Amino acid sequence: MPLVRGSKGPASDGASAPHRAALDSADAESRWTAARALSGQVDAVPALAAALGREPVLRVREAIMTALMRIGDAASVEAILPYLRSQDAAVRGDAIQVLQALPDAIAPFMAPLLSDSDSDVRLLATELARNMKGSEATFLLCGLIEREQHPNVCAAAIDVLTEVGTPQAIPVLERCAERFAATPFLPFAISVAIARISGAEG
Amino acid sequence: MPDIAMPSRPRVLVVDDSSLVRLYCQSTLEKAGFEVEQAINGIEAMEKVLSEPFDLLIVDVNMPRMDGFTFLRSLRSGAGHAATIPALMISAESDMQDAADARAAGANFYLVKPVAQADLVRHACVLAGARL
Amino acid sequence: MDDPKGGAPRAVPITPEEVQRFCEFLYRRTGMSFAEGKRYFIDRRLEERIAATGSSSFQGYFSLLRADADNEIEHLINSFTVNETYFYREDHQLRCMTASLLGAVVSRKTAGGTVRIWSVPCSTGEEPYSIALWLMENWPEVDSYNIEIVGSDIDTRALKAAAEGIYGDRALMRLSPGLIARYFSKLADGNHQIDQGLRNSIEFTRVNLIDPQDMAQYRDFDLVFCRNVLIYFDDASRRQAAENLYNCLRPGGYICLGHSESMSRISPLFRVARFPDAIVYQRPEADHA
Numbered sequence A: 001m002p003l004v005r006g007s008k009g010p011a012s013d014g015a016s017a018p019h020r021a022a023l024d025s026a027d028a029e030s031r032w033t034a035a036r037a038l039s040g041q042v043d044a045v046p047a048l049a050a051a052l053g054r055e056p057v058l059r060v061r062e063a064i065m066t067a068l069m070r071i072g073d074a075a076s077v078e079a080i081l082p083y084l085r086s087q088d089a090a091v092r093g094d095a096i097q098v099l100q101a102l103p104d105a106i107a108p109f110m111a112p113l114l115s116d117s118d119s120d121v122r123l124l125a126t127e128l129a130r131n132m133k134g135s136e137a138t139f140l141l142c143g144l145i146e147r148e149q150h151p152n153v154c155a156a157a158i159d160v161l162t163e164v165g166t167p168q169a170i171p172v173l174e175r176c177a178e179r180f181a182a183t184p185f186l187p188f189a190i191s192v193a194i195a196r197i198s199g200a201e202g
Numbered sequence B: 001m002p003d004i005a006m007p008s009r010p011r012v013l014v015v016d017d018s019s020l021v022r023l024y025c026q027s028t029l030e031k032a033g034f035e036v037e038q039a040i041n042g043i044e045a046m047e048k049v050l051s052e053p054f055d056l057l058i059v060d061v062n063m064p065r066m067d068g069f070t071f072l073r074s075l076r077s078g079a080g081h082a083a084t085i086p087a088l089m090i091s092a093e094s095d096m097q098d099a100a101d102a103r104a105a106g107a108n109f110y111l112v113k114p115v116a117q118a119d120l121v122r123h124a125c126v127l128a129g130a131r132l
Numbered sequence C: 001m002d003d004p005k006g007g008a009p010r011a012v013p014i015t016p017e018e019v020q021r022f023c024e025f026l027y028r029r030t031g032m033s034f035a036e037g038k039r040y041f042i043d044r045r046l047e048e049r050i051a052a053t054g055s056s057s058f059q060g061y062f063s064l065l066r067a068d069a070d071n072e073i074e075h076l077i078n079s080f081t082v083n084e085t086y087f088y089r090e091d092h093q094l095r096c097m098t099a100s101l102l103g104a105v106v107s108r109k110t111a112g113g114t115v116r117i118w119s120v121p122c123s124t125g126e127e128p129y130s131i132a133l134w135l136m137e138n139w140p141e142v143d144s145y146n147i148e149i150v151g152s153d154i155d156t157r158a159l160k161a162a163a164e165g166i167y168g169d170r171a172l173m174r175l176s177p178g179l180i181a182r183y184f185s186k187l188a189d190g191n192h193q194i195d196q197g198l199r200n201s202i203e204f205t206r207v208n209l210i211d212p213q214d215m216a217q218y219r220d221f222d223l224v225f226c227r228n229v230l231i232y233f234d235d236a237s238r239r240q241a242a243e244n245l246y247n248c249l250r251p252g253g254y255i256c257l258g259h260s261e262s263m264s265r266i267s268p269l270f271r272v273a274r275f276p277d278a279i280v281y282q283r284p285e286a287d288h289a
Helices: A017-022 A028-037 A042-054 A058-071 A074-085 A089-100 A103-114 A119-128 A134-147 A151-164 A169-179 A186-198 B019-031 B042-051 B068-077 B096-105 B117-130 C016-030 C036-052 C058-066 C069-080 C091-106 C126-138 C156-164 C177-183 C196-201 C235-248
Strands: B011-015 B035-039 B056-060 B087-091 B109-112 C114-119 C146-153 C184-186 C192-194 C202-206 C221-226 C249-257 C271-274 C279-282
Touching (some): A017 A028, A042 A074, A058 A074, A058 C235, A074 A089, A074 A103, A074 A119, A089 B068, A103 A119, A119 A151, A134 A151, A134 A169, A151 A186, A151 B019, A151 C016, A169 A186, A186 B019, A186 C016, B011 B019, B011 B042, B019 B035, B019 B117, B035 B042, B042 B056, B042 C271, B042 C279, B056 B068, B056 B117, B068 B087, B068 B096, B087 B096, B087 B117, B096 B109, B109 B117, C016 C058, C016 C069, C036 C058, C036 C069, C058 C069, C091 C114, C091 C221, C091 C249, C114 C126, C126 C146, C126 C177, C126 C196, C126 C202, C146 C156, C156 C202, C177 C184, C196 C202, C221 C235
Parallel strands (some): B011 B056, B056 B087, C114 C146, C114 C221, C146 C202, C221 C249
Antiparallel strands (some): C184 C192, C249 C279
């Protein structure tokens, strides 16, 4: 069965106003319908972002995130980024899934995310490099690894490099292995990553 | 004091979204005599637990789609054999609160990453043998 | 792909580490995994795809695959799966339907109420017709309720063939001779056509799973069979399709995916429901946090 890629919503013509208002409706079904109707509508980002912050029902939150994903511009990314810091793992995971689908839109935000003062944010941000081109992801993650003190953040970056890394990563990984030689897991992880990147016989 | 007898080739399910962590656990535990299956998150883990027998679960806290706490709570609240499988929770957090949360969710033990191979094997053996 | 020097293209050698990289990607992306003994099978398929895409190395192919250039994910999955459709395929889900799911579904209905079942994608009709046949042969309450079966696909040629209901021997291979005799007529060319009554009982429609407007017209289904299509979609499209499908289900309704598919990679909206014959997914009865 041939696939048809989804299309963005119709260009905004002011008809999104009633839907934006309905994001505030008392009834979850109405809020859900409104979120779906605003999918791809560039002018709806502020309303969607605000609604996301107060929406109690899961499926409506999901629909709002999907609507933002379909818009996929810098403003949408900015609306979703705060949820990387959520205490709720499901919310964080959802934010990651949506942002991962927007490699071009997230690219300008990667450097600040990978140097965030919160190690959990740095850790999650490594996942966002997974859908980028190998050279770009390698550049970003190697930059992180060279200055990263937290072993679990390094581990997350190494996991992504195992899939997407280019040979430029190898010297960085070797230095990382030396820094963390006395810790469990990281030397193992790095040896696997280097083997996969260089395609060497195991 | 009853003997703790380990099943002859205990089956362990490793649940972690990182392929390297799963590989590390697999290679460590296979050398120690376990049969190892993998799952990438809590939903896939639930599907596997409901379809196949396991003697031990090793569950990461921070996974997308369904985190480790949610998975364990969901498992423990269900009926049947699967609800009582011993579970070792592993986490990147070293916060004491997480250990308390893990116990409350139904984990039997809690380890902080990175986990040394010897610790993994020792705790896995104890927990897999603990279910009589 | 032509080798400019002529002759057969030289196979690109693939190392075990490269196969590992590929397998981990495929597992992460689709849930498909392969036992140790399948290494040869994977190597062959990879070589075919590398050649078919004109890639000069595994790494070149892998970059292409990760970017899903020219729908390579779809081609790759097709090469790894047996694609033929036939009657009573994955019949454990049909068994689950009559043994478990319908009981729960009708417990919320009055006698004579409507049970709505959707097969999407329905391809050339084997699945919706199988559902109808299975119900007639295996569900004691089949006459107690008004059963509506809808079969939908994006491919209008497949839908046309489904409406005609003509099948060769391979499609019928899982059906007993008695069943074939009861519900099919043999045609002059040796093919079989499913009876008019059954052809009339399925509503065939065209739909795009990813299009919310399209999908919004489909509501109140008690059961949805959505097998072996989500696996081909990229993450964004899968998420959209799952959300669309959720809306098509009645609260408490069930959805069955294909053999190696799982909502675990797609959406948190559905509850995992385990039955003796199958694991399926359920739209929760009520909205929740």
